[in-house]
Amino acid sequence: MSCPLCDAPAGTVLWQDDFCRVVRADEPDYPGFLRVILNAHVKEMSDLPPAEREALMRVVFAAEAALRDVMAPDKVNLASLGNVVPHLHWHVIPRFADDPHFPNPVWGAKQRNAPHAAPGNLDIRLVAEFSRLLAPGPGTGSR
């Protein structure tokens, strides 16, 4: 069966290894909306062995840290839903008091129209953060 996360990167790839990738989503209301996508068609976190759950969360938390360093959001939202696309992916969303849905979830009722302005060179700065935060240690491989 066709799966949009198996068939395509589904965003601008900012970091990847064999296990997962981080993409910046094409979400005009949320310029820094990242997704951490497992490179395998698995449905639930509890379908992964514990070491792989931990490896995936390490990347999710690095995405949170990268967004905090580059964008200084008022809050970060993390979510793994997958009701429509049951292939493990985490939404990592920088939230601002003046963003379109705040304080609602981005899936809730819209409160205003303009996105919170993103800093210049967003992709380049995030790529640099991921390289710094997820650099493999000596002998530890790419995870």
Added chain:
Amino acid sequence: MSCPLCDAPAGTVLWQDDFCRVVRADEPDYPGFLRVILNAHVKEMSDLPPAEREALMRVVFAAEAALRDVMAPDKVNLASLGNVVPHLHWHVIPRFADDPHFPNPVWGAKQRNAPHAAPGNLDIRLVAEFSRLLAPGPGTGSR
């Protein structure tokens, strides 16, 4: 400043240790809606040291596993938002194709009215699952 997650359990406590608690939320549309709540007023996952992030996620994934064993949902949704209450808490939500919002997030547009029926003795069965899944190993303490 007053915080509703510092001041009260915020649900029926199904499992707890010194570090965090699991409560069944009072959400009539979602009988198995669980929350994993840190027992400290911390805002973001990346504010915790890595070992505590991992300890909290271990409980989140146990909540997912417990719900799968007891309710066999079509999907589990996990989310840490905290825009309104910036005290770390994870929503762990069993989703069913016939639940009120499916396939939307529970914060999205409602699709139908009746909740998916919960099995009998839900609390008791979940408590038993948590005891089984989170029992401390010999000498490892309660985390």
